[in-house]
Amino acid sequence: MKKLSIIAVWVMAAGLWSCSDVRRKQRATYMPDMFYSRALETYTPIDTLHKQGINYNRMPVPGTVKRGELFPFELGPDKPGEETNYQASKQIKNPLPPLNEAQMKEAERLYLVNCGICHGTALDGNGPLYKGGDGPYPVAPANLIGQEMYQNMPEGQMFYSVTYGKGQMGSYASQLSTTQRWMVIHYIKAQQAAGAKGAAKTQAGSQTTGTGQSGTTIDTTNKQ
Ligand code: HEC
Numbered sequence: 413m414k415k416l417s418i419i420a421v422w423v424m425a426a427g428l429w430s431c432s433d434v435r436r437k438q439r440a441t442y443m444p445d446m447f448y449s450r451a452l453e454t455y456t457p458i459d460t461l462h463k464q465g466i467n468y469n470r471m472p473v474p475g476t477v478k479r480g481e482l483f484p485f486e487l488g489p490d491k492p493g494e495e496t497n498y499q500a501s502k503q504i505k506n507p508l509p510p511l512n513e514a515q516m517k518e519a520e521r522l523y524l525v526n527c528g529i530c531h532g533t534a535l536d537g538n539g540p541l542y543k544g545g546d547g548p549y550p551v552a553p554a555n556l557i558g559q560e561m562y563q564n565m566p567e568g569q570m571f572y573s574v575t576y577g578k579g580q581m582g583s584y585a586s587q588l589s590t591t592q593r594w595m596v597i598h599y600i601k602a603q604q605a606a607g608a609k610g611a612a613k614t615q616a617g618s619q620t621t622g623t624g625q626s627g628t629t630i631d632t633t634n635k636q
Contacts, residue, residue, distance in 0.1 A: 482507055482590045489576040497572065504568030506601075508594045519599035522592050526584060531556055535603050551580045556600055557607045567597045 441447045450466075452458070461468050477483060486504070487497040511519055524533060530553035532539040537555030541547045556562045574593050577583040584593060 478589075482594065484590060485571065485575055487572065498569065501568040501572035502566040504566075504571065506567045506571075506594050506597055508591065508598060511595065511598050511602075515595065516599060516602065519595040522588060523596050523599050526587055527596065530581070535600065535607075553581070557604060563604050563608065567601055570597050570600065 450461075452461075452468075458468060458470065472478065487501055490497045523531075528539055529541045530539045530549060531537055532542075532553075535555075535557040537553045537559075538544055539547075539553065541549040542551075542553055545552075554562050571593060573581065574588075574596070575583060575585050588596065
């Protein structure tokens with residue numbers, strides 16, 4: 413009787429083991445391109461992909477606009493040595509309504525993250541990367557708050573330079589979305605207006621003050 417039960421246990425165990433249908437090996441794959449995706453690390457060169465016949469350029473499809481995003485800047489970059497669009501950009505107004513307090517706070521954050529390292533927290537062109545000439549950055553960033561030229565610079569032209577770069581300053585189009593870049597311009601203009609107000613102790617212009625309410629929601633998370 414004892415023997416029988418031992419045999420029965422063995423038979424059952426063997427049966428269970430042989431019935432297991434877990435297959436460790438993949439036999440055939442339907443749509444292997446989807447199954448084995450090609451993982452691509454950020455900032456890795458993509459030219460090797462083109463050689464393999466893979467068309468991927470990390471850019472949005474031309475002519476498409478991300479949901480909730482502003483229309484793209486209407487001016488393209490100038491050809492080297494030309495200034496036509498840079499000059500024309502003076503006419504372009506900030507398409508965003510004045511920012512409310514929370515949006516202005518976000519604009520300030522974006523400025524401090526992306527621009528403050530060079531232009532300084534006070535916008536005086538003396539960020540930690542430049543440090544009055546002692547820092548590693550070789551050229552003086554624009555003094556956005558003290559210099560008349562920048563104080564009076566039209567917002568469209570600022571946007572142009574932040575989008576396509578200017579002199580030693582690179583483009584910020586891949587770090588900040590169109591909306592975010594216009595928000596930062598609002599922030600700079602507000603700081604300039606506040607600075608001018610402080611200096612002259614008079615009402616300085618009707619620039620964005622940061623307290624304006626807007627009914628429009630601004631999607632600040634988008635990148636373009
Ligand atoms: C790595 C340093 C650096 C960073 C970061 C930087 N800038 Fe600049 N910026 C410069 C320098 C240098 C100039 C002067 C360029 C010139 O006139 O040759 C400049 C010029 C400017 C100008 C004047 C452009 C013109 O047409 O004369 C504006 C506006 C400006 N920066 C805004 C920004 C904003 C906004 C950011 C953040 C999104 C930013 N910068 C980030 C270095 C920097």
